[in-house]
Amino acid sequence: MEMTLQQLTPNLWLNSSELFTYHSGIFVSEHRAVVIDPGLKQNEIDALARFVRQQNWQVDAVILTHGDWDHILGASAFPNARVVAQREYVAKTKRSAEYIQRVIEKTPDLGITVPFTPPRADETFAERMTLQVGALTLELFHTPGHAPDHLFIQERANGILWSADMLSNEEIPYVIDHLGTIAKTLNAVSLEDVRWLVACHGEPTNDLTEIRARLENDRAYIAELQTRVARSVSDGKSLDETQELCADISYRQSVPDNRGAHHRNVASAYVELGGQVSEPVGWRRAQLEIMPY
Numbered sequence: 366m367e368m369t370l371q372q373l374t375p376n377l378w379l380n381s382s383e384l385f386t387y388h389s390g391i392f393v394s395e396h397r398a399v400v401i402d403p404g405l406k407q408n409e410i411d412a413l414a415r416f417v418r419q420q421n422w423q424v425d426a427v428i429l430t431h432g433d434w435d436h437i438l439g440a441s442a443f444p445n446a447r448v449v450a451q452r453e454y455v456a457k458t459k460r461s462a463e464y465i466q467r468v469i470e471k472t473p474d475l476g477i478t479v480p481f482t483p484p485r486a487d488e489t490f491a492e493r494m495t496l497q498v499g500a501l502t503l504e505l506f507h508t509p510g511h512a513p514d515h516l517f518i519q520e521r522a523n524g525i526l527w528s529a530d531m532l533s534n535e536e537i538p539y540v541i542d543h544l545g546t547i548a549k550t551l552n553a554v555s556l557e558d559v560r561w562l563v564a565c566h567g568e569p570t571n572d573l574t575e576i577r578a579r580l581e582n583d584r585a586y587i588a589e590l591q592t593r594v595a596r597s598v599s600d601g602k603s604l605d606e607t608q609e610l611c612a613d614i615s616y617r618q619s620v621p622d623n624r625g626a627h628h629r630n631v632a633s634a635y636v637e638l639g640g641q642v643s644e645p646v647g648w649r650r651a652q653l654e655i656m657p658y
């Protein structure tokens with residue numbers, strides 16, 4: 366499985382999964398390393414840990430970009446590393462422990478042993494923190510909206526921005542936690558000094574036009590979603606009518622799954638903006654149905 370490892374830049378390696386176009390990361394400098402979201406299948410996690418051992422790198426920390434199930438599976442493969450996450454990670458993983466457990470049970474392909482307990486965070490932060498890896502400085506900052514504990518990692522000297530579950534070329538923004546919050550987060554993102562954009566799902570890119578296009582398109586998508594759903598709710602439309610009114614909101618990511626994600630975004634936004642429903646809808650319903658999004 367070593368084939369899945371690739372060196373993206375002198376200080377950043379990716380371990381790519383067979384599933385969900387998913388990447389874990391390793392920042393390395395002077396034989397010190399920090400691992401990001403180790404995953405996804407057990408054999409891929411093992412390959413990542415074995416590779417790090419073979420290189421004689423000391424893993425000081427595992428950063429979990431947020432507590433969604435697919436980002437937290439492999440931390441225990443690095444028992445000497447401290448686990449770093451945003452503060453909301455603790456409450457989020459506590460709330461969703463049962464859901465995470467059931468997704469893993471329903472996905473035997475992962476090869477993850479059950480019962481699975483979300484890793485404990487050894488160190489958390491509220492808005493920002495920095496973390497030293499050899500000669501590199503990693504800046505972690507809170508970017509909520511997709512998840513309440515979502516974070517970005519920036520390594521400015523080499524122009525790297527690790528955007529986790531945002532700014533993907535494959536997935537539209539999954540507005541699972543809060544639409545108003547993700548809009549604020551996207552509006553605050555700065556691409557200054559960014560020469561490499563790496564999302565956990567999709568293709569890493571160092572094409573500056575592509576990087577800007579991802580941000581602009583996701584901002585426009587979220588703004589349009591807010592505008593149309595808010596208008597629909599204030600006009601007293603039903604959720605079905607709102608879905609129709611939002612069906613042609615455009616986005617540039619072209620994977621067919623995005624249709625389902627867009628549908629869930631509309632339903633969750635409808636509830637967030639005051640629309641009345643008689644049963645759980647959108648992302649809430651997907652969670653209750655144990656959908657492994």
Ligand SMILES: [Zn+2]
Binds near residue numbers: 431433511512530
């Ligand atoms: Zn996620």
